[in-house]
Amino acid sequence: MEDVPYARILREGWLLVLIFALLGAGGAYGIAKLLPETYASTSTLMLQVDSKEASLFERNQFSLARIRSYPELVDSPEVIAGIRSDLHLSADEYSDRDLRKMVSADNTTDTVLLVVRAEAPTAQLSAAVANAAAAHLSKLIQSTENSDADERYQVNLTVVLPAVEPLAPVSPQTLAIVGLGLIVGLAVGGIVAVYRTVTNRNVITISDVRRLVGIRVVGRIPRRRRWRRSDDEDESVAFDETVANLGVLGGSDLSSVLVLTASDDAIGQAERSGLAAAFAAAGRTVTILETRATSDAAAEARSLAEVLDGEDVDAAAGEAAGRQFADPLPVAAAALQDALPALRSTLRAHVDVVVVVVDAASVAVVRELVDDATGVVVAVRSGSTAASALSALITKLSFVDVHPLGVVLTGAARHASGVVTETWRDAVPVGTAGTGSAARP
Numbered sequence: 001m002e003d004v005p006y007a008r009i010l011r012e013g014w015l016l017v018l019i020f021a022l023l024g025a026g027g028a029y030g031i032a033k034l035l036p037e038t039y040a041s042t043s044t045l046m047l048q049v050d051s052k053e054a055s056l057f058e059r060n061q062f063s064l065a066r067i068r069s070y071p072e073l074v075d076s077p078e079v080i081a082g083i084r085s086d087l088h089l090s091a092d093e094y095s096d097r098d099l100r101k102m103v104s105a106d107n108t109t110d111t112v113l114l115v116v117r118a119e120a121p122t123a124q125l126s127a128a129v130a131n132a133a134a135a136h137l138s139k140l141i142q143s144t145e146n147s148d149a150d151e152r153y154q155v156n157l158t159v160v161l162p163a164v165e166p167l168a169p170v171s172p173q174t175l176a177i178v179g180l181g182l183i184v185g186l187a188v189g190g191i192v193a194v195y196r197t198v199t200n201r202n203v204i205t206i207s208d209v210r211r212l213v214g215i216r217v218v219g220r221i222p223r224r225r226r227w228r229r230s231d232d233e234d235e236s237v238a239f240d241e242t243v244a245n246l247g248v249l250g251g252s253d254l255s256s257v258l259v260l261t262a263s264d265d266a267i268g269q270a271e272r273s274g275l276a277a278a279f280a281a282a283g284r285t286v287t288i289l290e291t292r293a294t295s296d297a298a299a300e301a302r303s304l305a306e307v308l309d310g311e312d313v314d315a316a317a318g319e320a321a322g323r324q325f326a327d328p329l330p331v332a333a334a335a336l337q338d339a340l341p342a343l344r345s346t347l348r349a350h351v352d353v354v355v356v357v358v359d360a361a362s363v364a365v366v367r368e369l370v371d372d373a374t375g376v377v378v379a380v381r382s383g384s385t386a387a388s389a390l391s392a393l394i395t396k397l398s399f400v401d402v403h404p405l406g407v408v409l410t411g412a413a414r415h416a417s418g419v420v421t422e423t424w425r426d427a428v429p430v431g432t433a434g435t436g437s438a439a440r441p
Contacts (some may be wrong), residue, residue, distance in 0.1 A: 013193025024185020025162040037169040043134035046163035061337035074105035082136030206418035216406030239278035250375035284352035290326035
């Protein structure tokens, strides 16, 4: 059973987990604000027993025994009627059942204190109900416990701590609800992140490339973020490293680079321009031939189709240095096979490096262009190119005996793990079958 890549899940899914956590907390906060508020107030009464005949111990025992039965009397009809009368509450709005739900009483263990609690939708009403309930409960106890026929004990239930208006509601507990929503959001986000990573069938990291096809990675181009200037510098460094790696793996005689795109978005105008700038920074003149359909060609790009269709090739090659050749429609495969090798040979006389970009369906064209001075590179886009597409492309290349120098990973995460040169460790030396150098049979 394959181990779950927890580090990768955290690296790739932290933003997803954060979003779900914020959504959970925000949703819980919204729910808490929609729930009706409840305020609670308490009024404390103390039982006093006077007797000329009983000792202090007997009075104490009598008090503890009697006060245990008083909490049950707080919702008696006399108390409920007294609350409604004192506060002038409407029977239609506050029925006896509603008032009984609002009040409760509790005796603190081994004390003669009785706490009357009232819960209401407003702070003012809760305090008023608690005080009214305590006052009428006190009257009820005094009227029932004290009798003219038996004067041994005189019972008084006195309010010692009247209720005051609470500053905050007791429910809903917004902080607890938000915390619960945050936990649920984290859990759901974690589950989604794990599922997304485990079931993802796209190439994302350097280790994915190595595990799927077992060939070198020659460059990792970071994802561009337009709002940060430092990204341009990081991207430039990545392209410079890629070009340097191509020189190491392809040798000093490398005069042509064929870039096969494993997916349509694997390389675009930004990547083509980045490669051109990197070759220029290395002191080599370069021209780029884009054979695929493109809608993002550079402003100075010329039409490749026109050049292949009989335009003066020498004249075009003479001004090709630093230029890109691209068309809004893909160049026909027949035209590529017939005329592209000759154009490439002509361009070599005027520039140091010719970069030809073709799609995965043009393996036959690649085979026509491969020679000892040509390096084949497969371009994949992190998170977009399917693993099956990369594997299929490498398999097709092996059947025509074309062996790529390696893979260029574009659109990679800024803080992705893995070092490009680590993928070179177990590779067969350049120039032999099954290695990074392109060799024609």
